[in-house]
Amino acid sequence: MIISANNQKRSVPEIKISDFKYPTSFKETLDYSSPARGKWNIVQTAFLIPESHQIYICAQGCLRGVVLTAAEMNCMDRLSWISVCENDFFDGGLEDDVISGADDIISNMDKKPKAVVLVYSCMHLFAGSDIEMITDSMNKKFPDIKFITGYMQPVRRKSLSPDELMRCQIYSCLEKTGCDENSVNIIGSNFKTDDDSELKISLKNAGINIRDITEAKTYGEFLEMGNSRLNILYDKAAIPAAKQLKKRLGTDFVYIPRTYDFEKTEENYKLLFSKLNLPLPDFSEYKERAAKSVINAKKILGSVPIEIDALSTTAPVSLALFLCENNFNVTKIYLDAVSSDEEKAFDKLKKISPEISVSPLHDPAMRFMNTISAESKKNKILAFGQQAAYFADTGYFVNTVEGEGRYGFSEIEKTMNLLTDAFLNEKDMLKTVSIKGLECDSCLC
Numbered sequence: 126m127i128i129s130a131n132n133q134k135r136s137v138p139e140i141k142i143s144d145f146k147y148p149t150s151f152k153e154t155l156d157y158s159s160p161a162r163g164k165w166n167i168v169q170t171a172f173l174i175p176e177s178h179q180i181y182i183c184a185q186g187c188l189r190g191v192v193l194t195a196a197e198m199n200c201m202d203r204l205s206w207i208s209v210c211e212n213d214f215f216d217g218g219l220e221d222d223v224i225s226g227a228d229d230i231i232s233n234m235d236k237k238p239k240a241v242v243l244v245y246s247c248m249h250l251f252a253g254s255d256i257e258m259i260t261d262s263m264n265k266k267f268p269d270i271k272f273i274t275g276y277m278q279p280v281r282r283k284s285l286s287p288d289e290l291m292r293c294q295i296y297s298c299l300e301k302t303g304c305d306e307n308s309v310n311i312i313g314s315n316f317k318t319d320d321d322s323e324l325k326i327s328l329k330n331a332g333i334n335i336r337d338i339t340e341a342k343t344y345g346e347f348l349e350m351g352n353s354r355l356n357i358l359y360d361k362a363a364i365p366a367a368k369q370l371k372k373r374l375g376t377d378f379v380y381i382p383r384t385y386d387f388e389k390t391e392e393n394y395k396l397l398f399s400k401l402n403l404p405l406p407d408f409s410e411y412k413e414r415a416a417k418s419v420i421n422a423k424k425i426l427g428s429v430p431i432e433i434d435a436l437s438t439t440a441p442v443s444l445a446l447f448l449c450e451n452n453f454n455v456t457k458i459y460l461d462a463v464s465s466d467e468e469k470a471f472d473k474l475k476k477i478s479p480e481i482s483v484s485p486l487h488d489p490a491m492r493f494m495n496t497i498s499a500e501s502k503k504n505k506i507l508a509f510g511q512q513a514a515y516f517a518d519t520g521y522f523v524n525t526v527e528g529e530g531r532y533g534f535s536e537i538e539k540t541m542n543l544l545t546d547a548f549l550n551e552k553d554m555l556k557t558v559s560i561k562g563l564e565c566d567s568c569l570c
Contacts, residue, residue, distance in 0.1 A: 142458070145478035147471060149462035158490040160556035161515035165315045165526060167291040167368065168194040171242045171275060172203060173315070174295055176344040178238035181206040182223050183246030183277060186309040191277075197565040203238075204390060209248055219254050224262050231267060239344035240298060241267075244275035271298045275489045279322045283363055293365045295338065299351035303376045308353040309401070312370075312378075313363020315339070319539075322459075324532050327394075327406040341529075347563040351376075353398060359383050359393075359532055360439055361466055382441040382466045383528055385447035385540070387412060390533055411534035418541035419451050425545050428454045429507050432517050435460035435486060438528040444509070444540070446474045459512055462486045486512055507548050511558045520551040527545040528558025 140150055170193050171179050181204070182534050188206050195204040207226035213219055216364070217426040245256060254275055263272045275294050277287060285293070292313055309328065311318050318325055326419060328335055341347040356367050356378035367378035370386070371551040379400045381393035391408070398405050431453055435441045442463060445455045458481060463471045474481070485491060494516040507521050514522035523543045531539050 127491075137484060137490050138488045139484045142475050142481040142483050145463075145475070145483050147468055148465070151461060151485045151488060154239050154488055156487040157161075157491055158487070158511060159491065159495075159515050163509040166194060167244075167275065167277060167287050168204075168376060169198060169394055170288070170291045170315055171244070171273075171295060172198065172200055173338045173343070174240055174242070174273075174298075175338075175341050175347050176239040177203070177242060177273075178231075178234075178240070179244060179275070180227055180279070181202050181244045182209060182226070182249070184248065186210050187246055187277065194565075197560065200565060201248035202264045209246070209272075212246060217250055220259055223259050225252075227263060227459075228266055228294060233272070237267070237270060240271040240273055242273045242275045242294070245278050247278045250278050273298055276466060278555075279551040284363070288334045289362045289365050292363050293369055296350075296366050296370055298371065299348060299352050299374065301376070303350075303352045304354065305334070305352045306354050307332060307337055308349075308356055309355045309374075310350045310353045311337045311358070312350075312356050313358040313366060314530065315527060318495050318532060319530045319535065322530070322532050322535045323408055323411045324394075324405075327408075329401050330406065331398075331401070333401070347368065357381065357397065360527070361464060362439075383438065383443070383532060383536070385440060385443045385471075385537055386470070387415070387534070387537075389443075390537075394533075408534060411449035411538075415534045415537040417539075422541040422545045423451065423453065426453060426548055428505065429505055429548060430454055430456040431509065431544070432457040432459070432513040434458075434508075434516075436512050436527070437523065437525050439464075440467060440470075440528070442470045442474060445478075446470045447537070449474065449478045449481075455481055455515075457482045457484065457517075459484050459486050459510075459516060462485055467559040484516070491516065491545075505546065509544065514552075514554050515558050518554070520554045521547055522552065522554065523547045523558055524552065 138151060181188060185208055191206065207223060213222055231237065231241065237284065247255065249256065260272050260274060273294050276290055296312065317337060322559055324536050325335055336350045336353055337352065338347055345415060351374060353376065356370060356376055358367055358378060359381050360362065361382060364380060370376050371378055379397050380399055384390055394408065395405055431448060433441050433445055433455065438444055441458060441460055448455050455478065460483065495518050505521060506517045506519040508519050508524060509519050511525045523545065
């Protein structure tokens with residue numbers, strides 16, 4: 126318990142990792158979202174479809190966040206909406222409202238999009254709207270446009286989260302019109318995989334062409350992904366999409382989860398190249414560079430406290446374990462639950478660094494965390510991720526979301542360099558975290 130500036134007793138959820146029980150020791154409550162909103166959302170994910178347009182059908186409260194996201198991305202020309210009111214819920218005309226509204230929006234466009242994502246809210250679920258009938262009607266009106274069903278329904282997150290569901294839907298328009306044995310897809314990441322990653326370099330050296338929605342310039346280029354021989358994914362949220370593509374198109378997939386462990390990275394590559402029936406490349410150069418970056422970072426960072434948040438990377442526990450194994454001073458992790466991918470890393474981390482503290486990201490009591498940190502902070506804190514930076518009230522942080530396009534041994538090297546740069550160069554934390562997603566212009570500052 127900590128005394129705040131106004132003499133009120135305030136506490137935040139916090140538990141030592143040695144007492145943390147997999148997968149979570151935190152109670153499920155109403156979700157709190159801190160002012161650090163760096164994580165991508167389903168609006169941005171759907172915008173990855175080239176030459177597409179989104180139409181959101183929901184209440185004005187929900188629309189506010191959607192519109193702000195589009196504005197921050199400078200994509201207002203790719204977004205329209207149909208505002209649903211309370212009386213629409215009771216008069217039985219929800220389907221007709223969607224059809225007439227979408228018809229009016231599309232008919233008045235000077236240039237018709239190749240695809241339209243119709244995104245429905247919780248309201249349509251509760252009302253039992255006939256989504257299939259709406260889609261059929263729109264297909265008849267605009268046969269040259271592909272209509273994709275999207276859902277902004279957090280009430281369904283116990284089955285598929287909105288994030289997982291949108292990843293499924295954006296690939297739903299892919300069809301197999303042939304078979305390109307020399308091409309593979311990287312699917313599921315919101316970010317283009319780094320060109321200098323050994324993942325891409327080794328595939329290209331083996332004569333493999335790589336397709337990715339994040340690199341498709343046209344809708345036609347995007348559709349070519351339907352003919353690739355294999356889907357590669359390193360983001361767990363893309364697994365449902367990969368399974369659907371395998372069932373629908375017969376395209377096999379390989380899941381090589383992000384990790385900061387040298388041996389597991391090697392195992393991932395063995396699995397990948399075995400799937401492709403290709404010899405395993407020599408990654409010794411990348412390993413050596415990664416190892417050197419760890420030594421150099423340790424010399425500069427010393428024993429500075431490091432805090433990590435679960436939105437900064439899809440493998441926060443693996444990152445914490447790697448840092449601890451290399452004698453860095455990880456003091457805190459912000460996460461709500463441990464992913465099944467990281468259960469073994471979590472068990473190992475508990476044993477070697479039992480004093481690490483864990484706090485949730487979304488518990489409402491976390492709204493006091495930034496104030497408490499500001500009052501009690503005595504030493505420099507290095508944060509990995511916007512959420513950790515906000516909660517620790519520090520300007521020394523790595524501004525990153527979901528691991529971005531980093532992967533493999535090169536990711537380890539880049540992570541060490543990012544931590545070093547963040548330690549040496551202070552940022553304006555509040556200005557930075559007010560931007561919703563990386564590569565966006567904030568309309569809130």
